[in-house]
Amino acid sequence: VTPVQVTDVDLAPLWSGLAGIGRSPDTGGYRRFAWTPADLDCREWFRAEAAARQLAVETDRNGNLWAWWGDPQGGGAVVTGSHLDSVPDGGGYDGPLGVVSALAAVDVLRRRGVTPARPVAVTVFADEEGARFGVACVGSRLLTGQLEPDRARALTDPDGVTLAEAMRRAGHDPQALGPDPERLSRIGAVVELHIEQGRALADLDAPVGVASGIWPHGRFRLDFAGTANHAGTTRLADREDPMLPLAVTVLAARAAAKRHEALATVGRVDVRPNATNAVPGRATAWLDVRGHNERIVRAVVRDVAAAAGVPAAEESWTPEVNFDGSIGGRLRGAAAEATGADAPALPTGAGHDAGILAAAGRPAGMLFVRNPTGVSHAPAEHAEPADCRAGVAALAEALARLASG
Ligand code: HGY
Ligand code: MN
Ligand code: MN
Numbered sequence: 001v002t003p004v005q006v007t008d009v010d011l012a013p014l015w016s017g018l019a020g021i022g023r024s025p026d027t028g029g030y031r032r033f034a035w036t037p038a039d040l041d042c043r044e045w046f047r048a049e050a051a052a053r054q055l056a057v058e059t060d061r062n063g064n065l066w067a068w069w070g071d072p073q074g075g076g077a078v079v080t081g082s083h084l085d086s087v088p089d090g091g092g093y094d095g096p097l098g099v100v101s102a103l104a105a106v107d108v109l110r111r112r113g114v115t116p117a118r119p120v121a122v123t124v125f126a127d128e129e130g131a132r133f134g135v136a137c138v139g140s141r142l143l144t145g146q147l148e149p150d151r152a153r154a155l156t157d158p159d160g161v162t163l164a165e166a167m168r169r170a171g172h173d174p175q176a177l178g179p180d181p182e183r184l185s186r187i188g189a190v191v192e193l194h195i196e197q198g199r200a201l202a203d204l205d206a207p208v209g210v211a212s213g214i215w216p217h218g219r220f221r222l223d224f225a226g227t228a229n230h231a232g233t234t235r236l237a238d239r240e241d242p243m244l245p246l247a248v249t250v251l252a253a254r255a256a257a258k259r260h261e262a263l264a265t266v267g268r269v270d271v272r273p274n275a276t277n278a279v280p281g282r283a284t285a286w287l288d289v290r291g292h293n294e295r296i297v298r299a300v301v302r303d304v305a306a307a308a309g310v311p312a313a314e315e316s317w318t319p320e321v322n323f324d325g326s327i328g329g330r331l332r333g334a335a336a337e338a339t340g341a342d343a344p345a346l347p348t349g350a351g352h353d354a355g356i357l358a359a360a361g362r363p364a365g366m367l368f369v370r371n372p373t374g375v376s377h378a379p380a381e382h383a384e385p386a387d388c389r390a391g392v393a394a395l396a397e398a399l400a401r402l403a404s405g
Pocket of ligand 2: 377
């Protein structure tokens with residue numbers, strides 16, 4: 001198979017239709033939350049780009065999009081894609097780079113005259129970030145039976161809108177949510193391309209890498225009760241201020257992460273009534289913990305809850321993922337052939353739909369594209385065009401090999 005010339009790829013036409021959707025004018029970051037108008041516009045962009053490639057698009061019962069090259073009912077499908085939803089003020093590459101690259105890889109293979117022996121599906125998984133409803137990878141977890149449909153339907157956003165209501169408003173029947181074992185059984189391999197969320201490839205001077213695994217990680221909610229009162233007239237001795245244990249919790253998270261060589265973050269709080277001149281009546285902190293193994297993560301959560309004096313309620317849990325060696329090795333070979341550079345194998349602390357599918361027993365792997373600064377989940381997230389082209393070349397080569405029969 002002649003390797004793809006890295007110059008064969010131009011992503012600009014794909015980016016041009018997507019880049020403006022859900023972008024905040026003041027931060028330059030993206031606010032593409034599940035089932036909001038920005039998400040629906042992203043879905044429309046995807047459907048148009050798929051239709052322009054004569055890919056048959058379907059929406060599965062959980063809101064995931066599948067654009068098929070070949071027979072959707074055929075077995076052993078090679079699935080590649082990512083997500084289009086974002087964290088608040090997220091960067092433009094986390095998710096979209098995998099979708100744009102998958103569409104571009106189909107173009108490249110067609111230009112090379114490749115006709116896959118297996119069906120190829122370009123996918124957009126719903127609600128990967130969990131930015132609105134709090135649970136990560138909702139679409140892929142529902143597909144694989146790793147999230148109970150009733151729990152999913154009842155998930156509520158900060159405005160009190162349930163996932164069920166949000167999907168209904170978006171024209172998707174929430175009663176359809178649930179495991180899709182028949183669709184899952186048709187997946188032969190999963191390859192998700194993603195911008196690296198770290199600097200390992202930059203330090204190794206490699207344009208493309210391969211994921212070796214995903215750290216176990218979880219999201220936990222801690223609620224602090226207090227007594228709302230006047231900031232200017234309530235004596236300190238008379239206060240029940242929930243911000244004090246919340247502050248202790250933030251510091252305890254950093255100390256526990258350091259102690260256990262893990263990562264712990266309190267990046268989201270909710271304070272009520274959230275008024276400058278009122279002692280809060282209650283406060284909530286969300287804790288994100290990631291570590292080399294589950295024991296470490298649980299130890300961090302235990303320490304933080306002990307310091308907080310309240311339980312840390314688990315909202316989302318992702319077990320450790322070791323990507324299938326067979327896929328990982330094949331991805332490294334494809335990337336090396338396509339780019340002429342070794343593709344290092346890297347672990348990541350970031351969760352991905354490919355990890356959810358791997359946990360469901362599907363052969364899965366990931367390609368990472370160099371992120372010069374390592375910054376992600378922030379407007380400054382960036383990948384160089386040449387590295388993005390190398391990512392597409394590697395993905396195209398990987399798809400050619402995986403779909404060759
Ligand atoms: O949070 C994560 O690990 C991913 O970005 N959803
Ligand atoms: Mn992300
Ligand atoms: Mn992502």
